Amino acid sequence: MKKVLAIVLAAALCLALFAACGTPATTDDTTAAPTVGSTAADDTTAAADAKLTATEGVLVMATNAAFPPYEFKEGDNFAGIDVEIATAIAEKLGLTLEIQDVEFGSIVGGVQTGKFDIGMAGMTVTEKRLKSVNFSESYAKGIQSVIVPEGSDLTKFDDVYSEFDAEGNPAAVKEGIIIGVQQDTTGDIYCSSDPADFGVGEANVIRYKVGADAVQALKAGKVSAVVIDNEPAKSFVAANEGLKILDTAYTEENYAIAIAKENTALLDAVNGALKALTEEGKVAEIIAKYIPAE
Amino acid sequence: MAEFFASIQKKFILCFVDDGFWKWLVQGFKNSLVITFFAVIIGFLLGVVLATVRSSYDKNEESLRLRKGIGYYLLRFFNGLCKVYITVIRGVPVVVQLMIWYFVILVSQKNGVIVAVVAFGFNSAAYVAEIFRGGIMSIDGGQFEAGRSLGFNYVQTMIYIIIPQVIKSVLPTLLNEVIALLKETSVAGYVGIMDLTKAGDLIRGRTFEAFMPLIAVAIIYLITVIVLTKVFGIFERRLRKSER
Amino acid sequence: MNGEVLIKVENLKKHYLGGKVKALDGVNCEVHKGEVLVIIGPSGSGKSTLLRSLNLLEIPTSGSILFDGTDITNPKTNINIHRQKMGMVFQHFNLFPNMTILKNMTIAPMKLLKMPKAEAEKRALELLDRVGLSNRAYNYPSQLSGGQKQRVAIVRALAMNPEVMLFDEPTSALDPEMVGEVLDVMKELAAEGMTMVVVTHEMGFAREVGSRVVFMDGGVLIEENTPEEFFAHPKSQRTVDFLSKVL
Numbered sequence: 053m054k055k056v057l058a059i060v061l062a063a064a065l066c067l068a069l070f071a072a073c074g075t076p077a078t079t080d081d082t083t084a085a086p087t088v089g090s091t092a093a094d095d096t097t098a099a100a101d102a103k104l105t106a107t108e109g110v111l112v113m114a115t116n117a118a119f120p121p122y123e124f125k126e127g128d129n130f131a132g133i134d135v136e137i138a139t140a141i142a143e144k145l146g147l148t149l150e151i152q153d154v155e156f157g158s159i160v161g162g163v164q165t166g167k168f169d170i171g172m173a174g175m176t177v178t179e180k181r182l183k184s185v186n187f188s189e190s191y192a193k194g195i196q197s198v199i200v201p202e203g204s205d206l207t208k209f210d211d212v213y214s215e216f217d218a219e220g221n222p223a224a225v226k227e228g229i230i231i232g233v234q235q236d237t238t239g240d241i242y243c244s245s246d247p248a249d250f251g252v253g254e255a256n257v258i259r260y261k262v263g264a265d266a267v268q269a270l271k272a273g274k275v276s277a278v279v280i281d282n283e284p285a286k287s288f289v290a291a292n293e294g295l296k297i298l299d300t301a302y303t304e305e306n307y308a309i310a311i312a313k314e315n316t317a318l319l320d321a322v323n324g325a326l327k328a329l330t331e332e333g334k335v336a337e338i339i340a341k342y343i344p345a346e
Numbered sequence: 347m348a349e350f351f352a353s354i355q356k357k358f359i360l361c362f363v364d365d366g367f368w369k370w371l372v373q374g375f376k377n378s379l380v381i382t383f384f385a386v387i388i389g390f391l392l393g394v395v396l397a398t399v400r401s402s403y404d405k406n407e408e409s410l411r412l413r414k415g416i417g418y419y420l421l422r423f424f425n426g427l428c429k430v431y432i433t434v435i436r437g438v439p440v441v442v443q444l445m446i447w448y449f450v451i452l453v454s455q456k457n458g459v460i461v462a463v464v465a466f467g468f469n470s471a472a473y474v475a476e477i478f479r480g481g482i483m484s485i486d487g488g489q490f491e492a493g494r495s496l497g498f499n500y501v502q503t504m505i506y507i508i509i510p511q512v513i514k515s516v517l518p519t520l521l522n523e524v525i526a527l528l529k530e531t532s533v534a535g536y537v538g539i540m541d542l543t544k545a546g547d548l549i550r551g552r553t554f555e556a557f558m559p560l561i562a563v564a565i566i567y568l569i570t571v572i573v574l575t576k577v578f579g580i581f582e583r584r585l586r587k588s589e590r
Numbered sequence: 591m592n593g594e595v596l597i598k599v600e601n602l603k604k605h606y607l608g609g610k611v612k613a614l615d616g617v618n619c620e621v622h623k624g625e626v627l628v629i630i631g632p633s634g635s636g637k638s639t640l641l642r643s644l645n646l647l648e649i650p651t652s653g654s655i656l657f658d659g660t661d662i663t664n665p666k667t668n669i670n671i672h673r674q675k676m677g678m679v680f681q682h683f684n685l686f687p688n689m690t691i692l693k694n695m696t697i698a699p700m701k702l703l704k705m706p707k708a709e710a711e712k713r714a715l716e717l718l719d720r721v722g723l724s725n726r727a728y729n730y731p732s733q734l735s736g737g738q739k740q741r742v743a744i745v746r747a748l749a750m751n752p753e754v755m756l757f758d759e760p761t762s763a764l765d766p767e768m769v770g771e772v773l774d775v776m777k778e779l780a781a782e783g784m785t786m787v788v789v790t791h792e793m794g795f796a797r798e799v800g801s802r803v804v805f806m807d808g809g810v811l812i813e814e815n816t817p818e819e820f821f822a823h824p825k826s827q828r829t830v831d832f833l834s835k836v837l
Contacts, residue, residue, distance in 0.1 A: 157551025180552070230456070232538070236551030258458065258538035259548070265449075269538065272453040409649040415665050491647055492684035496698040496750060497674030506697060511688050585688075 104145065104318050105169045111147040113138045114168035116156040118262045119234075121283050121342035122174040122192075122307075125153075133283075134172040136338045137191055137329070138309075144325040157236040160184050163310045169318060171310035174281055176238045186313050188322045190306035191335055195282035196239050198298040199270060199289060206277055208300045212252055222247040225256055232266035232275035235259040239279035242303060267292060283342070361558035367549045374545030375566055381462045381541065382528045388467025389527070390520075393474025396428045398504055400475065401482040405490070406500070428475070435472035441533040443469055448537040458539040462531065470527050477519045481512035514585045521578040525571050542566060595656075596754055596785055597621040597644060602653035604639055604809075613639040614650065615809035621754065626786045628796040628817075631806035632832060637789045640806065641758050644787065645669075645676045658753070674702060677747030681759040683739040685731040691718070691742050692727040695749045703750070710749075717745040721775050737768030741775055748779075755779065757788040793836055797821055805829050 105111050115123045115134060123132040130151045142149035152168060159171040164184045176194055177187045200206050212231070215224040224247060231252050233240040240259055245251030258275055260266040266278045267288045279302050280288070289295045309326075311319045329335050362368040403425035410418040435443070447465040448458065455461050485508055493503035513520075535544030546563035550556055597620065604614040613636045621627050629637045642648040644655060646662060646669050654661050662672050686694050695714040699705040705713075718724040721741040731739055740760055747755060757776065761769045773795050780786055780799050790796065796803050796817055803820040805812045805828075812826050821837075824830050 155547075155551075157547060158556070161550070161556050235535075235544075235548065241552070259535075259540070259544070260538045261536055265445075265536070265538070268449050272449060274448075274453075274456050274458075274538075486682075486684075488680055488682050488684035489686065491678075492680065492686070494670075495645060495647065495673055495676070495678035495680075496747070497670050497702050498698065499670045502701065506701060507686055511686075514688060 104315075104321055105147060106166055109147055110150050111138070111142045111145065112150045112152060112167075112169045114152045114154050114159045114162050114171045115173040116159065117151075117153045118264075119156075119174050119281070119284055121287065122281075123172070133192060133339055133342050134174065136341075137326075137335060138170070138172050140329050140334055140338070141322055141325040144328060145321055155236075156234075160310055163312055166312055166315075169311070169315075170322065174283075174307055175310055176305045177308050178238075178241070181310065184313075185310045186316075186319050187308040187310055188319060189326055190308045191326055191330075192307045192339060193304065194238070194307045195304045196242065196279055196302040197282040197285040198300075198302050199267065199278040199280065199285050199295055200276070200298060201270065201273075202294050202296055204277070206298065208298055209277075209279075209302050212277070213247060217248075222250060225252045228276070230256055230258055230275045232258050232260060232269050232278040234263040234266055234280060235261055237263075237280070238305065239281070239302070243279050263288065267295070270295065357555055357558050361549055361553050361555050362562070365552070367552065367559075370540065370545040370548055371542065371562060371566070374540050374542040377459055377534070377540055378528065378531050378542040379570075381459060381466060381531045381534060381539075382524070384463040385466035385470055385527055385531075386524055388463065389470025389474045389523070392468065392471035394478055394509065396432065396471060396475035397478030397482060398501075399424050399428050400432075400479050402500065402504075404479075404483070432472045432475055435469055436476075440466070440469050440530050441536055444533060444537055458534070458537050461537065462534045462539055462541075466527060466531060469530075470523060473523050473526075474520070477516050477523060478512060481516040481519075482508060484515065485511055514582075517578065517582050517585065521575065524578075525574060528570065528574070529567065593622040593624045595620050596623045596658065597787075598656040599640075599644075600654045600656070602640070602643060602655065603651045604636075604643065604648060605651045612809045613648075614643065614653075616653070617806075617809070617811055619804060619811060619814070621785065621787055622801075623753075623785050624783050625801035626780045626788065626799050628800035628803045629787065629789045629806060630791070630793070630796060630803060630832075631812075635806045636809040637806045638758055639809075641756055641787060641789045644756055645673050645678060647678075674698075674750050675753045677750060677752035677755045679740070679743050679747055679755065679757045679760050681762050683731070683736070683743045683763075685739055685743060685746070687731050690728050690730055691723070691734070694731070694742065695746045698746075699749050714745075714749055717748055718742075720778075721745055735768060736764045737771045740764065740768075740772045744772075744775055744779070754785040754787065757786065757790065759789050759791065761790065761792060791836065793821070793833075805832065807832070 115130070117123045117125050117130055117132070119132075121132055122134045123130060125131070130153070135151065138151075139149050154162065156173055159168070159173055159175070160181055161184070162168045163171040171185070174194060175181070177190070181187070198206070198209050206212060210222070212225055212229045213222040214226040215222075217223045229252060231243045233243050240257065243251050244254055244257050246253055258266075258269065260269065263278075263280050263284050266275065266280065269275050270278045271292060271294070278285075282297075282301065285297050289297055309322055311322060326335070362371070399421070403421050406421075410421060444462060444465040448461050452461045452464065489507055489511065490503060493507040494500075498506060531541055532543035534541040535547060540548070542563055546559040549559035553559070599617055599619045602614050602617040603612070605612050617636075617640055629641065631637045639648055643650050644657075650663060654663050656662075657672050657676070660667055660672065662669055686697075689697065692711060692714055695717065696707070696710040699710045699713070700707060715724055715727060718727055721744070723738060723741060726734060726738065726742075731742070734742065744755075744760075760776070761772050764772065769792070773792065776786070776788070776795070777799050788795070788800075798817075800817045802814055803817050804814040805820070805826070807828050812828050813820070813824070815825075820829075821833070824833055
C-alpha cells in the first residue's frame with residue numbers, strides 16, 4: 053500500500069512539474085505560431101513589435117455558447133450580442149474571428165494562459181477575475197434577474213430572508229428556500245455567499261450546468277427561484293408559461309471582454325475598436341437586434 | 347526549484363485554503379461516496395433479481411413449457427420485461443437517464459442525491475444483472491440438480507446453493523462495476539448535485555486554476571479506487587480459502 | 591417381488607427435437623420397497639434418463655410416475671416434497687464446493703426439515719462416522735479424494751431420511767482403486783433394507799447386491815430378471831450381445 057501511494061504521489065509531482073513549466077509562458081499552446089514573442093510579458097516596449105494575437109491574423113474568442121442572447125448556437129453557427137460585437141472588433145482590427153465554445157469556468161484560465169486571445173461570455177468584472185486577467189471597457193450592462201413561478205410568495209429577492217440585523221442587512225435565510233443558478237456565473241457566485249453578503253449561502257444554492265436546467269428545475273418545483281442574467285431570463289420566461297421575472301433585479305452590472313494581463317497591446321486595440329463601434333452606433337444596433345426595446 | 351515550490355504552494359493555497367474551497371472537495375467526495383454506496387446496493391439487489399429471472403428462463407424454458415403451468419407464461423413475460431429493461435438501460439447514456447429521473451420521473455423529489463442514487467442504482471442493476479447471469483450460467487448444472495434433488499425448490503436452490511458460488515466467481519467483475527459506478531457518478535453535476543468532480547469544477551470556475559483542482563480530484567478518485575481494490579481483494583481471498 | 595410398490599412407471603416417454611430422438615419410448619416398471627433394482631444397458635440406452643425421470647430431473651414427454659401412490663408427473667403435484675424422500679447420488683458427486691462437508695450435509699435438513707442446527711450436525715456426524723469420514727467434517731470437498739466425495743454424497747442424500755435412493759452411475763467417474771469403497775457403502779445400505787435404484791456398469795455389484803436386474807436398450811426395457819437368471823440365462827439376443835462385451 054505504501055509503495056502504491058508513493059508511486060501515486062510521484063506521478064502527481066511529475067504532472068505538477070509539467071504544469072508549472074507550462075503556466076508562465078503566455079503562448080504555450082501547441083498551435084501557437086513560432087513568431088510570437090515570449091518576452092512580451094516582461095517587456096512592454098516590445099509589444100509594438102509583437103503580434104497582437106497568438107496566431108497572426110486570427111482573433112481567438114472563448115465563449116460558452118449557452119447564454120442567450122449574448123451567445124448561443126444557431127445550427128452550426130454561433131450567434132448573439134457578444135459574437136457580433138467580437139466580429140465587428142475583429143473586422144476593425146483586420147483579424148479573422150475564431151470562436152471556441154468552452155465551459156464558462158474555463159474561459160478566464162484559458163485567456164490567462166494565452167490559449168485564447170479574448171474571453172467574451174456575458175462576463176462581469178469582478179475583483180477575483182481582475183487578479184487573473186484584464187478587462188476592456190464595458191460594452192453592455194448585465195442585470196441579474198430573479199425568476200419565480202407565478203403566484204410565488206417571493207415578490208422581491210429580500211423575501212428569501214427571514215431575519216435582518218440592526219442595520220437592515222440580511223442575517224438568515226427562510227427555511228426551504230433554494231436558489232437555482234447556472235454554475236460559475238455571477239448569479240452563482242453572489243448567491244453562494246453568506247446572507248451578510250446578500251447571498252443565501254452554499255447550502256441553499258443548486259448549481260446547474262446550463263441556465264435552462266435551472267429553469268426546468270424551477271418549473272419542477274425543485275428550487276424556489278432562479279437568479280440569472282436578465283436577457284436570458286426574459287427568453288426563458290417567454291418560452292415557459294407560469295414563470296415571471298421579479299420587478300426588482302438582484303444586481304446590475306457591466307459586461308466586458310477578458311484579455312491576458314501581458315497583452316496590453318491587444319487591450320488597447322480592443323478598447324479603441326470598441327470606442328469607435330460605440331460612436332458609430334454599431335454596439336447599440338447589435339444589442340437592439342437581440343434585445344428589442346420594451 | 348525553490349521558486350517552483352513556492353508557486354505550487356501559492357496555487358495550493360489559492361485553490362483550497364483561501365476561500366475554504368477544500369470544504370467543497372470534502373462535501374463533494376462525501377456525496378460521491380454516498381451515491382455510489384447506495385447505488386451499489388440497489389444495483390446489486392435488483393441486478394440479482396433480474397439475473398435470476400433471466401437465467402431461470404434460459405435454463406428451464408423447456409421443462410416449464412412441458413409442464414404447461416401458468417408459471418411458464420409468467421416467467422416468459424417477466425423474462426421479456428427484464429430483457430427490455432436491460433436493453434434500454436444499457437442503450438442510453440447514464441447522464442441522460444439521470445436527467446430523465448431528475449426532470450421527468452422524480453419531479454417532486456427535491457433531494458438531488460436521492461434522485462442520483464435511484465438513477466445510478468437502476469442503471470447499475472442492468473450491468474450487474476448481466477454479470478450475474480453470466481456467473482449463474484457458468485455454474486455447473488450438477489449444482490442445480492444436486493440442490494433440486496435434495497428437495498430445494500428453484501428459488502431456494504438459487505439462494506442457498508447457486509448465488510453464494512456465483513458471488514465468489516463474479517467478485518472481480520463486480521468490483522469493476524463498483525469502480526465504474528464511482529467514476530460514473532461524476533456526471534451528477536448535471537442535475538445540480540455537488541459531487542467530487544463538480545467540486546473540482548467549481549474551484550476551477552472560481553479560481554481560474556485548472557491544474558490544482560483537477561489533479562486533486564483525480565488523486566482522490568484514484569486513491570479511493572486503490573482502497574476499494576484492496577478491500578475487495580481481502581474479501582475475495584477469504585472466500586477463495588474454501589477452494590483449497 | 592414381495593414388498594409393496596413404491597414407484598410405478600407407466601408408459602413413460604421422453605422425446606427430444608419434436609420426436610426425432612426417443613430417449614424413452616414407453617417404459618413400464620415398478621420399484622418395490624426394500625429391493626435393489628439395477629438398471630444396465632449400453633450408453634445411450636436411456637437408463638440414466640429413466641433414473642433421472644424418477645425424481646423429475648428430466649420431465650417426461652408423456653406417461654406417468656406414481657410415487658407412494660401420487661402421480662408426480664402431474665404439474666399440480668409439489669415435486670419438491672417428493673424429492674425430499676428420493677435421495678440422489680450423481681456420477682460427478684455434485685458436492686457444493688463452497689461449503690464444508692458438514693455444511694453440505696446439514697443445509698437441506700436445516701432449511702427444508704427445519705431441523706435445529708445441533709441435531710442436524712449430530713446426525714451428519716453419525717452418518718459420516720458410518721462411512722468412515724467423521725474426521726473430514728470440516729474439510730471442503732476439494733480436499734477429498736473422488737471415493738471420499740462420493741461417500742459424502744451418499745450420506746448427504748441419506749441425511750434427508752429418504753424412502754428411496756437413486757444412484758446414477760455412482761462409480762463411473764472414480765479411479766478404479768476407489769470403486770470398492772463406494773460399492774461397500776452401497777452394499778451396506780442395501781443390507782439395511784434401503785430401497786435403491788442403481789444405474790451402473792458394475793456387473794459384479796448387480797449380481798451380488800441386486801434384487802432384480804433390468805436391461806435397457808433404445809429407450810425400452812428389453813428384459814428383467816433376478817440377477818442369477820439374468821446373467822446365467824439371458825433371454826434376448828441383445829442382452830447376450832451386451833453381456834458378451836462387458837463381462
